[in-house]
Amino acid sequence: MNNSKVVLHKAAEILQNVSPVLEDEVICAYVRSFQRQRQLFLDFAARHDTPVYLFDEDVLLQRAEQFTTAFSQEIPGIRAFFAMKSNNHPAVAKSLVEFGLGLDVSSGLELETAIATGCQNIIFSGPGKTEAELDLAVANAAVVTVLIDSFGELDRLERVSRSLNAVVRAGVRLTTEEKGLWRKFGVPLAELESFMTRAENFEHLRVCGLQFHTSWNLTPSSQVSFLIRLGKQLATMKRQRAKNIEFLDIGGGYWPSRGEWLHFSATPQGRITHLVLPDIRQTERYRYPAEPLEVFAREIGKTLRQNIFPYVDCKIFTEPGRWLVNDAMHILLTVVDKKGEDLVIVDGGTNIVGWERFETDYFPVINLSNPSFTERKCFIFGSLCTPHDVWGYSYFGDGIEPGDILMVPSQGAYTYSLRQSFIKPLAPMFPLQT
Numbered sequence: 001m002n003n004s005k006v007v008l009h010k011a012a013e014i015l016q017n018v019s020p021v022l023e024d025e026v027i028c029a030y031v032r033s034f035q036r037q038r039q040l041f042l043d044f045a046a047r048h049d050t051p052v053y054l055f056d057e058d059v060l061l062q063r064a065e066q067f068t069t070a071f072s073q074e075i076p077g078i079r080a081f082f083a084m085k086s087n088n089h090p091a092v093a094k095s096l097v098e099f100g101l102g103l104d105v106s107s108g109l110e111l112e113t114a115i116a117t118g119c120q121n122i123i124f125s126g127p128g129k130t131e132a133e134l135d136l137a138v139a140n141a142a143v144v145t146v147l148i149d150s151f152g153e154l155d156r157l158e159r160v161s162r163s164l165n166a167v168v169r170a171g172v173r174l175t176t177e178e179k180g181l182w183r184k185f186g187v188p189l190a191e192l193e194s195f196m197t198r199a200e201n202f203e204h205l206r207v208c209g210l211q212f213h214t215s216w217n218l219t220p221s222s223q224v225s226f227l228i229r230l231g232k233q234l235a236t237m238k239r240q241r242a243k244n245i246e247f248l249d250i251g252g253g254y255w256p257s258r259g260e261w262l263h264f265s266a267t268p269q270g271r272i273t274h275l276v277l278p279d280i281r282q283t284e285r286y287r288y289p290a291e292p293l294e295v296f297a298r299e300i301g302k303t304l305r306q307n308i309f310p311y312v313d314c315k316i317f318t319e320p321g322r323w324l325v326n327d328a329m330h331i332l333l334t335v336v337d338k339k340g341e342d343l344v345i346v347d348g349g350t351n352i353v354g355w356e357r358f359e360t361d362y363f364p365v366i367n368l369s370n371p372s373f374t375e376r377k378c379f380i381f382g383s384l385c386t387p388h389d390v391w392g393y394s395y396f397g398d399g400i401e402p403g404d405i406l407m408v409p410s411q412g413a414y415t416y417s418l419r420q421s422f423i424k425p426l427a428p429m430f431p432l433q434t
């Protein structure tokens with residue numbers, strides 16, 4: 001087939017695979033769960049200026065409890081490390097550390113925040129760690145395990161460690177996809193043996209672990225298939241070397257079981273339709289379902305018993321971010337201007353989210369001041385000087401007026417830590433329970 005034929009063929013295939021519609025009842029039940037606590041949220045808004053992040057620590061701790069319960073049942077002794085990049089507010093990390101989790105950091109900055117929480121169990125992963133970052137990790141070797149990203153980093157860490165006369169606990173990150181963008185992470189499985197051979201010559205490092213991470217997991221299939229590949233590799237490893245492997249870190253990437261909620265334009269069909277008919281605006285929303293966490297725990301546990309534990313007797317680590325923190329923060333906004341029944345401007349811009357999230361992702365906008373289960377069409381714009389500053393295309397409420405308090409729920413993951421100083425100030429975060 002020539003190129004344009006391939007494109008057309010692909011387009012036809014995508015259009016046939018219709019995305020699942022997000023049902024109104026599902027959205028309504030979700031909205032109801034927040035309407036029930038409406039007075040609590042309005043009291044909070046009366047105590048703090050908007051725009052503001054509301055941190056619900058009870059929800060965070062419930063998620064931490066559910067996560068550790070589900071995984072400990074299937075994988076006894078598993079340790080969870082909260083991935084700080086998903087939400088870098090120190091109060092979130094501190095709360096999870098007090099609960100008993102470790103922290104997974106990806107920069108010197110995050111490492112400093114993690115150390116300040118008093119956390120005794122930190123893993124430091126990520127590509128391209130600088131000399132200064134390695135220095136900081138080695139200086140805190142009592143509480144930090146470094147997950148080495150490459151052969152070059154192995155040499156650099158040994159050098160830093162020798163100069164500080166320390167011995168550092170470390171692991172090696174493995175590449176899950178040898179082609180494409182994810183190649184940037186880790187060492188290919190085919191080079192694991194030579195990596196271990198090199199590491200064994202270094203006196204200031206104790207390389208005793210393996211790590212991999214896959215992202216956006218709506219199901220456990222990526223984690224399971226990499227574990228199967230890893231098991232085949234470990235089957236060929238010498239027993240003495242396999243004995244030195246004390247931990248296997250299976251990464252994070254668990255998607256919340258509510259699934260992924262998208263506007264039509266962000267679905268594969270929507271993107272194609274947009275190319276042909278750029279002005280079409282379809283109001284339907286779509287939902288890509290995700291498996292419950294218990295299914296991840298069960299499937300990963302089973303794969304570990306069948307494919308990994310016969311060859312290495314190791315502890316299992318995991319690095320959840322999004323799954324823990326997604327529902328623990330909400331954004332509250334106030335309507336400033338009403339320019340028509342179908343267009344309002346609120347006091348916060350999407351710079352407090354850091355990206356044009358709501359052009360693709362759907363979250364209901366809830367009018368706390370004038371509650372209703374009816375969803376009304378209306379552009380909910382922020383106050384930045386750009387038309388991409390949009391919070392939604394509808395709201396749940398019985399009308400909308402200047403002064404009304406609006407809530408955008410479940411904004412705990414990959415928003416606060418991506419916020420940016422752009423035109424308007426950053427928004428502060430306050431805990432709900434004070």
Ligand SMILES: *Cc1c(COP(=O)(O)O)cnc(C)c1O
Pocket residue numbers: 083085086104125126213215216251252253254319320321322323
């Ligand atoms: C981002 C990241 C995580 C957390 O991913 P979530 O999707 O937030 O669970 C865990 N480990 C590593 C190495 C990461 O880069």
